[in-house]
Amino acid sequence: MRGLHVENLSMVYDLPDGGAVEALRDVSFDLEAGEMLAVLGPSGCGKTTLLNIVAGLLRPTSGQLSLTVGKDGGEASHPITGPSPERGMVFQQGALFEWMSVAENIGFGPRMKGARAAATAQRVEELLDTVGLRGFGDKAVYELSGGMQQRVALARCLANDPELILMDEPLGALDALTREKMQGLVLNLWHETGKTIVLITHSVEEALFLGQRLFVMAPRPGRIEREYRLDFARQGLNGDSREIKASAEFTRMREEILAMIWEMEEEIMGRPGEEA
Amino acid sequence: MKSLLAWLGLARSGVNSRKTVTFGDASAVTGSRFWSIVAVVALAVLWQQSSEREWVNPLFWPTPAAVWNQFVRIASEGYRNFTLWEHVGWSLYRILMGFGFGCVVGIPLGLAMGLSNTIRGLFDPLVEFFRPIPPLAFIPLVIIWSGIGERSKILLLFLAAVWIMTLAARSGVASIRLSKVHAAYTLGASRWQVLRYIILPNALPEIFTGMRVAMGVCWGTVVAAELVAAESGVGFMIMVASTFLSTDIVVMGVIIIGIIGYSIDILMRKLEARLIPWKGKG
Structure with a gap:
């Protein structure tokens, strides 16, 4: 299958005081070519670590990851070991x-x-x-x-x-109106180019609206807590984005995910004294 | 009338005129031209009056007329085998050579220190040790090594410029935003291309600031070095004049030193605005 394959990915950072942080534990998923994946989660859940590993900018502690691309009518798979122009990145402003x-x-x-x-x-x-x-x-x-x-x-x-586009909160620094407009642009580009996209975001609404698939990640250790398959992105290609975002289904899911993330944040805040 | 007042800095213009709080607001405090003119005129009048009324002995402080006459005389006849412009030219030549070598060595060294742990480790002690030493402290050594000829002065100015340029280039490398480097690599750039197209242009504003500082320090150092040992140069001119108690020539030299130093800085700023328009806009 063409696309991104991630298997049992773990990432542990050693701390200077002798401790360690488990930024990712045993993360596995497959992303089919042409899919748009949105990744959400509270700060410290390892989503940026995950993106940087897929980009080839970080070497994971353990696990395999590879990208399968179409080649000469067939398919060719190769492991990800460093940055490459076949995996493009879009960063936050600057x-x-x-x-x-x-x-x-x-x-x-x-x-x-x-x-x-x-x-x-x-x-x-x-x-x-x-x-x-x-x-x-x-x-x-x-x-x-x-x-x-x-x-x-x-x-x-x-x-x-590029085969795969990795977006690290590309719209995070924009004002609300510009952000909505740019979401429409990202959606159209995805549709027109047929690119595989991984989008990291802090905005639940953005993740729901753009992600055909959506991972909600949880911290300590960083892992994929819930996975959704969504239809809003497809609807958004032809429909009115405000209408979709105001629909009962969209609102229900937004509240569900928000509640989930809130709970995670509270769990972190509620345990003082434990090192990050 | 209103625009004249604004030009003189006596009336605030634009949004500044409607601000209720200006004490502490840097954009509202730009300096009033009027008071700059007052200061310059007052100094000129004070100088003129004090010499006319002979408040001070002209041996300690010459009259404006005497300074001007010396200027005219030396500009046309020269002083101690060299014309005024040759004295100035020699000083500038020494600066350009010393500063130039300082850049040629310091910039690549600083870049390398910003890019490699090994080179940073190797050179950090050296750079940190030599940086705080005033270049003039090397004058005796430099004279012992290479006499009082051109080589010694250029070497001294090199020592004045090289550490400044090294540190400027090093911090220019360190100032890069990591996402720019990552963007370049994921766009397919090689390490060499990242250096050439990302690291170097990103470091240019700081390198240029370093150049301005180095130029200032070199100008100060060359004059001092010429006071100690030289056969030409603005500093040499002052030094010889002082042994003959010709304060008018000394003061003329000091004024020329000030004007040239100021001109160099203005020139560097103009160049900077022209060559690095992206400065501070990342």
């Missing part, structure tokens, strides 16, 4: 290169691979169109608003045509 123009940021991946300048320029123009920034190519990134900067970040990631 990961753009402010010494490059918008177009240079977007064309960075192809340029590093030594792609021809003309081909890169054409690809950049297409992507500017895709993310709704036509005509902004020559601007400096710091001249753009926060929402526009994240559009550039999305385009920069897409320029490499």
Whole structure:
């Protein structure tokens, strides 16, 4: 099966005082190519650790992970051992290169691979169109608003045509209105490009609205507590996002998950004296 | 009228004019041009008056006219085998050489210290030890090593600039936001490409700030070094003049030193605004 395979992943950090933190314990899942997975959880549940492991930026203590991609009409699977352009990342604001123009940021991946300048320029123009920034190519990134900067970040990631896109709270620093708009953009990009996406978020609403699958993670040790399969993302492609978010089903699930996360947070807060 | 008052800094303009609280608000305190003009004019008048009324012995403090006349004379006739511009030129040449070598050695060293544990470990003791030593303390050694020629002064200025540039480059590397580095790697950049396209441009603002500081320190050091041992340069000019009690030439030299130092800093700031427009905008 094409997609991401994660098996018995564990991550333990040693602390300087001799103790250890179990950031992840025995996490296993398969993500099929083309799926959008949202990951939610209270702080300290290991969701960013998980994302960084999948990105190849952290080496897990134990467990296997591999990515299976289509190749020459068949499939090829290879283990994840380091960062690679086949797994693109979108970060929270501040990961753009402010010494490059918008177009240079977007064309960075192809340029590093030594792609021809003309081909890169054409690809950049297409992507500017895709993310709704036509005509902004020559601007400096710091001249753009926060929402526009994240559009550039999305385009920069897409320029490499990655198999898997890892998003680490990409909309976390945006104001509420811009955030809703950008959710629509992410949804459309997912649909149009058919990319596999893993989205880390703090917002229950965002996770429900964008995730075809949703993991709620729990801390100490970091693990997947509940898994959902959702239909809101598909509805959102054609329907009105406000309507979907106001629907009875959406509201019920939002409250259910919020209650779950609250309980986890309280459990942490309610046990003072125990080291993190 | 209103815009004239605003230009002079006597009336607040824009949103500052509607603020009820300005004490402690840095954006509302930009300095009043009017008072700058008053200060300069007052100093000039005071100097003129004090010499006209002979409040001080001109041997201790020359008259403006005497300083001006010396300036005109030395600018046209020269002083001690060199014209005024040659004296200034020699001082600037020494700075540029010492500063240049300091950059050529200090910047790569600082970058390497920011990127490698081994190199950081190797050079940290050295850099931290030499950094607080005033370069002038090396004058006797430097003269013993390479005499009083150009080499000794350039070596001294190199010692003044190199640690500043090393530390600036090192902290420039350290100032990078990790997500930018991660973004570059996940976009397929190699280590060399990360250095060339991410680390280096990110460090440029701090390297440039280091250059400004180093330039200032070099200017101060070159004058001091020329006071001790030289055959040309602005510092040399002052030193020789003082042995003949020609305070007018000394004061003229001091004014030239001030003007050039100030000009260097303005030039560096202009260059910075031109070359690094992204400074402070990450």
